[in-house]
Amino acid sequence: MENEPLLMIPGPVPVPQRVRAAMTRQAINHRGPEFGAAYAETVRILKTLFGTANELYVISGSGSAGMEAAVANFARDRKIVSLVNGKFGERFGKIGERYGNVTVLNSEWGTPVDLAALERELEAGAEVVTMVHNETSAGIRNPAPEVGKLARKHDALFIMDGVTSIGGDEVLMDEWGVDIAVVGSQKCLAAPAGLAAIAVSDRAWGRICEKRPFYLDMAAYRKSGKGTPMETPYTPAVPLFLALHEACKMIDEEGVPARIARHRRMADAVRAAAKGWGVDLFPTLDAHHAYSNTATAMRIPDGVTDKDLRGTVKKFGIEIAGGQDHLKGKIFRIGTMGGVGAQELLATLAAVQFTLKKSGVAAGDGVEAAAEVLLG
Structure with missing residues (x-):
């Protein structure tokens, strides 16, 4: 790689x-x-x-x-x-x-x-x-x-x-x-x-x-x-x-059950990281809907630009997604699909956390929160 x-x-x-x-x-x-x-x-x-x-x-x-x-x-x-x-x-x-x-x-x-x-x-x-x-x-x-x-x-x-x-x-x-x-x-x-x-x-x-x-x-x-x-x-x-x-x-x-469980665990870890950072998840839910278990969308905090966020993360060799159409510049998204696991996810979250703090966001330790989910 x-x-x-x-x-x-x-x-x-x-x-x-x-x-x-x-x-x-x-x-x-x-x-x-x-x-x-x-x-x-x-x-x-x-x-x-x-x-x-x-x-x-x-x-x-x-x-x-x-x-x-x-x-x-x-x-x-x-x-x-x-x-x-x-x-x-x-x-x-x-x-x-x-x-x-x-x-x-x-x-x-x-x-x-x-x-x-x-x-x-x-x-x-x-x-x-x-x-x-x-x-x-x-x-x-x-x-x-x-x-x-x-x-x-x-x-x-x-x-x-x-x-x-x-x-x-x-x-x-x-x-x-x-x-x-x-x-x-x-x-x-x-x-x-x-x-x-x-x-x-x-x-x-x-x-x-x-x-x-x-x-x-x-x-x-x-x-x-x-x-x-x-x-x-x-x-x-x-x-x-x-x-x-x-x-x-x-x-x-x-095995299909194990694969689904792995995807869900990774998505749970991203959501835990967002909570640790104090970053809001994007969707508005009701009793019938749920967060995606293959891509997590989060609001870009005030004072941070999409270019700075994704651009800095990309300097680590990691690509995350921005918002599309009218959501461009308002949200960012992390995919948890395919064969990726804890190593790739923790590296991604660490890069995002570094970027948030460098941009002046008083982010908590989302990486630790995610690691707890992945080990649990």
């Missing part, structure tokens, strides 16, 4: 050496049994992370491609209600506008989504609900179980962006009533960017749209995925598939 930056942002995350090495091998036939076996094992492991027995396929494209595939195949020309309380919720709404008739239910970034307004839209005939489960732009985790229950009550499809929660937090797609869920490779899975996985319920397959995209046609992925060996309908990004396969094997070795 010498001279390599430590990415402690909400993705991409550091890629383990094993995963990087998987991309360097000679090309293999993507219609052959070796690729098919790797694809099938990747799907098996991903299903445990999604909490699903549903069919699942991997597409060559980022998490946004997965979001678009979900909407383009299952929401075209339908009444969509899009729950928005952050940047990526806004993106889901914009994707929906390309394909269907969208009603956007906006909440201020980091504040709870409006479940009462959602039910009114469903009662008025909304056919599809889209929501980002874990909104890293604001450090908030949205109530997927409650949204899934409302969607089922009114016979609507529920499409969930799990790009930054699947693999790092508990996701129970089937139990929660999620019909389509999506993850991106470069977040909690700790693989390189460029792949998305999408799981689809039987209920959603029964409502797949007749007019579908060509490259992102989920019916084509389903047809190819049923063959032996398992294939993709079009030429996949083979090196990325092999890297994702290796990342999934590492997840399997760690």
Whole structure:
């Protein structure tokens, strides 16, 4: 890792050496049994992370491609209600506008989504609900179980962006009533960017749209995925598939419960550090919402600039994230995703603590508070 930056942002995350090495091998036939076996094992492991027995396929494209595939195949020309309380919720709404008739239910970034307004839209005939489960732009985790229950009550499809929660937090797609869920490779899975996985319920397959995209046609992925060996309908990004396969094997070795517990413990440690520093967490919560367990957002203290804060931390070779759009200069964010552990996190928190004190903030010892959580 010498001279390599430590990415402690909400993705991409550091890629383990094993995963990087998987991309360097000679090309293999993507219609052959070796690729098919790797694809099938990747799907098996991903299903445990999604909490699903549903069919699942991997597409060559980022998490946004997965979001678009979900909407383009299952929401075209339908009444969509899009729950928005952050940047990526806004993106889901914009994707929906390309394909269907969208009603956007906006909440201020980091504040709870409006479940009462959602039910009114469903009662008025909304056919599809889209929501980002874990909104890293604001450090908030949205109530997927409650949204899934409302969607089922009114016979609507529920499409969930799990790009930054699947693999790092508990996701129970089937139990929660999620019909389509999506993850991106470069977040909690700790693989390189460029792949998305999408799981689809039987209920959603029964409502797949007749007019579908060509490259992102989920019916084509389903047809190819049923063959032996398992294939993709079009030429996949083979090196990325092999890297994702290796990342999934590492997840399997760690164990899903242990991996989720590690992510939660690291997020708890960041929140403990914030309390020790006297720095306010950003989101506004209610009984249905929670802090993100893969990215923690904090308010930048008065008298400190985003440039000074993140710029000084970067001098230590560590990158943390700032706010996006109207939150730029107001918050900073620390990602706790992928394979990072106590060493990387404590180094990051020490750099932030040094920077706060250098900027004149009377910060307490957040590093010690975080270490207590990590050891506990």
